[in-house]
Amino acid sequence: MNLFTVETRSRTDFLNIDRPVAEAIQAIGLTDGIITVFIPHTTAGVTINENADPDVLADMEQVLDRTVPWSDGYRHSEGNTAAHVKASMMGSSVQVIVENGQLQLGTWQSLFLCEFDGPRTRQVWVKGI
Ligand code: ZN
Numbered sequence: 001m002n003l004f005t006v007e008t009r010s011r012t013d014f015l016n017i018d019r020p021v022a023e024a025i026q027a028i029g030l031t032d033g034i035i036t037v038f039i040p041h042t043t044a045g046v047t048i049n050e051n052a053d054p055d056v057l058a059d060m061e062q063v064l065d066r067t068v069p070w071s072d073g074y075r076h077s078e079g080n081t082a083a084h085v086k087a088s089m090m091g092s093s094v095q096v097i098v099e100n101g102q103l104q105l106g107t108w109q110s111l112f113l114c115e116f117d118g119p120r121t122r123q124v125w126v127k128g129i
Contacts, residue, residue, distance in 0.1 A: 002027050002126045008118035014057040015113045021126055022103055030128035031101045038093040038125040043083035043117035045090030051110035083117035090114045
């Protein structure tokens with residue numbers, strides 16, 4: 001397994017992690033196979049979505065905030081229930097095909113770490129098979 005850390009910049013943040021994931025694939029030495037990108041946190045997740053128009057990410061944040069308000073009479077005493085729910089909505093892992101040592105993503109796709117309780121230091125784990 002390979003891992004790297006990222007610094008998120010605000011409570012909600014979508015960080016493009018294509019480059020460090022590509023570096024992890026090189027470090028692993030995987031040329032053809034599948035990688036799993038796993039986020040070992042309960043208030044951050046990972047997703048694949050559009051890298052071209054940043055408004056897509058802004059709209060995703062808006063929809064998530066509207067769907068899961070920060071305060072809504074939740075029970076969890078830490079006060080970050082919305083972040084837990086959003087992290088589960090995004091999911092904690094994605095799989096991507098690797099061919100010739102390169103991530104196989106669609107033209108407009110990138111990998112995004114999804115922060116919902118930042119800013120924080122987050123780990124990303126990468127395992128190839
Ligand atoms: Zn919590």
